[in-house]
Amino acid sequence: MTAAIEAHGLGRRFRRGGWALRDCSFRLPAGRICALIGPNGAGKSTLLALAAGVLKPTEGTLTTPPREAIAYVSQDKPLHPQLTVAETLRMGADLNPGRWDAAVAGKVVEGGGLDPARRVRALSGGQRSRLALALALGKRPTLLLLDEALSDVDPLARRELMGALLATATEDGTTVLMSSHILSELEDACDHLLLIDGGRVRLGGSVDDLLQAHTLVSGPISDLAPHTVVTARATGRRLTALIRPEGPVSTDGGGWQVEEPTLEELVLAHLGAPGVPALLTTAMEAAA
Amino acid sequence: MIEYRIDRRSGVATYLQIVQQTKQALRLGLLEPGDRLPTAREVVEALAINPNTVLKAYRELEREGLVEGRRGLGTFVRRTLGEGKAADGALRAELAQWLVRARRAGLEQDDITALFTSVLSGSDSEPNQGDEE
Numbered sequence: 001m002t003a004a005i006e007a008h009g010l011g012r013r014f015r016r017g018g019w020a021l022r023d024c025s026f027r028l029p030a031g032r033i034c035a036l037i038g039p040n041g042a043g044k045s046t047l048l049a050l051a052a053g054v055l056k057p058t059e060g061t062l063t064t065p066p067r068e069a070i071a072y073v074s075q076d077k078p079l080h081p082q083l084t085v086a087e088t089l090r091m092g093a094d095l096n097p098g099r100w101d102a103a104v105a106g107k108v109v110e111g112g113g114l115d116p117a118r119r120v121r122a123l124s125g126g127q128r129s130r131l132a133l134a135l136a137l138g139k140r141p142t143l144l145l146l147d148e149a150l151s152d153v154d155p156l157a158r159r160e161l162m163g164a165l166l167a168t169a170t171e172d173g174t175t176v177l178m179s180s181h182i183l184s185e186l187e188d189a190c191d192h193l194l195l196i197d198g199g200r201v202r203l204g205g206s207v208d209d210l211l212q213a214h215t216l217v218s219g220p221i222s223d224l225a226p227h228t229v230v231t232a233r234a235t236g237r238r239l240t241a242l243i244r245p246e247g248p249v250s251t252d253g254g255g256w257q258v259e260e261p262t263l264e265e266l267v268l269a270h271l272g273a274p275g276v277p278a279l280l281t282t283a284m285e286a287a288a
Numbered sequence: 289m290i291e292y293r294i295d296r297r298s299g300v301a302t303y304l305q306i307v308q309q310t311k312q313a314l315r316l317g318l319l320e321p322g323d324r325l326p327t328a329r330e331v332v333e334a335l336a337i338n339p340n341t342v343l344k345a346y347r348e349l350e351r352e353g354l355v356e357g358r359r360g361l362g363t364f365v366r367r368t369l370g371e372g373k374a375a376d377g378a379l380r381a382e383l384a385q386w387l388v389r390a391r392r393a394g395l396e397q398d399d400i401t402a403l404f405t406s407v408l409s410g411s412d413s414e415p416n417q418g419d420e421e
């Protein structure tokens with residue numbers, strides 16, 4: 001499977017010192033829809049800006065499709081305030097000769113009942129988000145990068161826009177990397193997950209593989225070796241733990257319950273345990 | 289054409305909800321052999337879910353022999369479930385009448401579901417008179 005994004009030892013230093021992102025190595029296979037999750041300040045926006053080519057890496061390498069095949073919607077959604085909706089779309093057509101799909105862009109704009117004669121400066125935040133997404137989808141990109149792109153859109157419109165985005169991606173085989181600090185916004189839409197925290201990758205892989213690599217166990221307090229323990233909590237004489245099983249989980253001694261965790265439990269456990277080694281499943285592991 | 293609805297709080301995996309709703313439509317005769325299921329793109333657009341989720345559901349239905357994918361044409365129903373007997377108008381009408389009586393007796397939705405489920409599971413031990421498929 002060819003990679004749409006491949007990062008090796010990628011790092012980006014803040015201008016004021018310190019690292020926004022460091023030692024970041026992963027690959028995102030083409031055609032995947034990947035959630036980029038992490039708390040505020042984790043490095044999500046930096047990673048997306050690097051992938052978009054808007055920022056240059058301080059160290060390491062990053063391979064992406066050519067710039068003209070990438071669409072990027074940043075958090076501040078730079079649109080020209082003095083242009084109308086129709087003029088903005090015309091600009092999209094002019095900037096993307098040979099690629100522009102007026103029908104796709106037009107449908108996204110019409111879905112929100114945006115008046116083509118309205119100036120960008122008079123649009124609400126949610127309407128600007130819609131217009132920015134119309135520009136991005138109209139480009140029919142092979143790689144779509146979205147930085148909290150739908151966070152200021154109301155729930156009904158968010159579902160409609162996410163539906164339009166996923167339908168276009170299904171048709172074109174677009175690779176999508178989209179960020180949010182709220183997992184539930186992206187959980188239904190994505191098949192892959194990249195979790196970053198403190199500028200470092202913590203988890204990466206297909207959602208199914210990541211869930212299978214972890215087990216939620218609860219039972220009498222005992223030694224969980226040789227398994228990797230992500231989090232463990234004792235209540236009375238019982239222990240509840242999220243582990244990465246190394247081999248079969250022994251349930252000897254009785255009273256052990258074994259469950260598959262939810263994606264949310266997985267994400268929260270890792271955010272609460274910064275010392276636990278990162279895990280990239282084979283789907284997202286960078287080639288050596 | 290069937291329209292799927294996803295209940296995010298049900299705790300049932302999204303792909304399973306699609307499988308279950310398709311089977312229910314087959315039992316009720318709302319889907320018949322030869323009918324086309326919505327394309328993955330249509331379901332993805334309507335529900336804002338990952339395309340793989342839809343494909344996983346359709347693969348499961350195909351594995352059970354209920355539908356078949358025809359290249360470039362779509363996914364089509366191959367056979368019904370329970371011979372579509374659940375579509376029986378007379379039985380449905382009787383149940384509707386019973387439901388009116390239950391409501392008059394002051395039963396609420398949850399009471400009715402509990403009663404129906406209890407009688408249904410109790411009837412497992414009785415000899416099965418109708419032939420399953």
